[in-house]
Amino acid sequence: MKTSIVDSILGPRVSQKEQSRHSLRYGMPGFLLLVARVLLLVSLFLPYWHMDLHAPQYPDNLTLTAHINQLGGDVAEIDGLNHYIGMRSLKEAAQFERSVGVYAMILLVVLLEFASYVHSRWAVLLVLPAVLIPAVFLLDLHLWMSHFGMNLDPGAPLSNSIKPFVPPVLGTGVIGQFKTVAWPGVGLILASVASVVLLAALFTHRRAYLPLVRAARKKASG
């Protein structure tokens, strides 16, 4: 019997009776995917990243806060200071990412929705992008920070005392009289938890459906 491509992607179906007999085994992947989807959706409303800039004349510190779609905190003040060292305005950074970030996240959540109907190895392809969200976020942030930090205007007033630099994306760094302290926001932590949950989902998915896939293959070849 020849299976269609759609059927092979969707993988083996499980009968109602079988499902209710092993509700934990077959229910777990879908449940974990649901948890991850909720975590990711909630994270959209929460900050992903913080940076505090400590300097003597700012006893309350300057702060930067990144959400998926916006950069908040003392952006204008930091831009004002950055013009002395010839750094471009932070408003110009990651404009594309910020404009599409929320839609991209929703797309990934929709992929996870699909993934819960796919009982084959193709599910990995649908889940993996969401697993990578925290890593992609931090990598993108790092690339922008190095791009901005390494491309200072050589004609800026303080160009001889502040050399190009890359502040660490997490942890502490030093620029001039400023100490920078960066740490993940609640949103990023939720997205990271979602990544772990998604890996667990894939594991339970494999445990539930791989035997069925193998059995079906055996049946087809036999």
Next chain:
Amino acid sequence: MQFPLTSARRHATAAAVAMVGVLCGQAAGQSMNDVQKAATERGLSTADLLAAAKTYTPSGMKDEYIIFSSGGHSGQVFVIGVPSMRLLRSIAVFTPEPWQGWGYGVGEEILAAGMSMGKENLWGDTHHPAISETEGEYDGEWLFINDKINARVGVIDLRDFETKQIIKNPLTVSDHGGTFVTPNTEYVIEGGQYAVPWGSEYAPISEYKEKYKGSVTLWKFDRKKGRIDESRSFAIELPPYWQDLSDAGKLASDGYIFMNSLNTELATGGIESGNPPFEAGASRNATDFLHIIDWHKAEEVYKAGKVEQIKGFPVIMLETALEEGLLHVTPEPRSPHGVDVAPKGDFIVVSGKLDPHVTIYSMAKIKKAIASKTFSGHDEWGVPILDFDSVLEAQVEVGLGPLHTQFGPDGYAYTSLFLDSAVARWTMGGSYGKGTPEPDWTLVHKTPVQYNVGHIGVAEGDTVSPDGKYLVSFNKWSVDRFFPPGPLLPQNFQLLDITGKGTDMPVIYDMPIGFGEPHYAQIIKADKLDPWTIYPEVGWDPHTMSLDPMAPKPKMERVERKGDTVEVYMTSVRSHFNPEHVTVKQGDKVVWRITNIERAVDAVHGFSIPVYNVNLSLEPGETAKIEFVADTAGTFPFYCSEFCSALHLEMMGYFMVEPE
């Protein structure tokens, strides 16, 4: 230590010294021995160390109370922290002040409103500040201050500590009985002082009785607009007795104004013609008159239109005031100074400078005497005189030269003694009596102060709920207290700790004031104030307290010529002005708008142009407009006059005026 210490003192000292030890940081290897050694080297006693522990305010620690002090002849208001006694700032009011740009680009309009008889007045003699009140409590929203020399009142907004309004009293030229506010700041009271003909017009002194007038003005305060509303204000004519200090009644005496007077003799001086000088003529009688004015009723009379327009201002004439029963007087010890209403409004305390007593009147008795017409007679103008004995509650002998009284929370009252150079603590009677261990109406203690104390201020000591804790003695002379900076010596503000009872009320700090001679001051709990540290939005006009639609904004900077007028739209931000070149032709009118677009606390920029006498202080978000005629040709480097940043010196530009 040289002092025999009582046990309580010793404990307190040990605690204080231990606190110093903790504050100094034991981690740095410091110990009480180091404190002892430093104290010995500087000759400090245990009492000194204790005073230091009560007042020393390490960097970053904030003060518990804030003093708003009159600035005397500086024409300004001083803001001082308690207990540190550190000067925080002065607020420019009647006198141009370059740091705040007051009169050098901003505030000109407000200063001009205080012109007297068509003349510019570029100084003031501020005497009595009044914080706005709600139900007899300081609410920390507004501050009023009088100018004695020209009879003016200033209105300061305590959101940004800037003067918003100056009004000139059209009737008189000197005031002293103000400013005081009614319990909900319905009115700001300004009592005149030296009698003059209406509007300070000319009349020979021989016509003193006929032409010279006394008055009290009730300025209506519009809290929403934050301005005195002259169109809803009125005055009451009074005999030319040289009205002096006044106070508004509260609670039991709500609706009344109490006002002293010092020349009921109607002395007209003339020492050069062999007449008794004022100082003798005006203190001949044993008593002067305490004025008791029913302002609730006066307001009705004013609203009923029973007024005459004098100098364009509605005045309830003395005759009307008497017909309507608005005014009574009662004898008070001669040459009085302070009249102070007790927290519950039930007692009115008067000090006669030349009488060693404070005289306490009962409001209940005053009301009774008015109702039953218990008069001992009428004065020349027909003003009914309430019989002294029928309104007297008590007299307390406190010492020589009593001036002003303030109240504590616990039944103690405090009176400054000018001649004794001391502050007296005495007990009140009536319902206050239970608060103190001593019998009612008794002198408890006198703490010497250095020297010649005028007013005193107790924390919230003239409200319905005094805080006590601190008393500041506003001394006129300092003599030997400080290094003498030439023969003009500073005044001396002395802080007293009045938390103790009985004889325990030591002086714990001396603060020199070297800018003018302050008079009264009020002390408010700091947490009742909520000042801005930056203006709410970029482009804020502090004069209107709103966004100025014309304020220059980033990317809209430009120079526009419209005929003979050149309009400059400039922004300032660390560390540049934009534009940096402004070129006009000699004779052009220049309208220069400038906005500080900063949002960081303390990122203030100055803006000064040489020769043209311009200096602005632009606080974060503030916008200002200056207008002048470029009548002098030349090259004028303008610059930021506040050291704003590492590139502050580079924050400049050129204003070029091409010759005709």
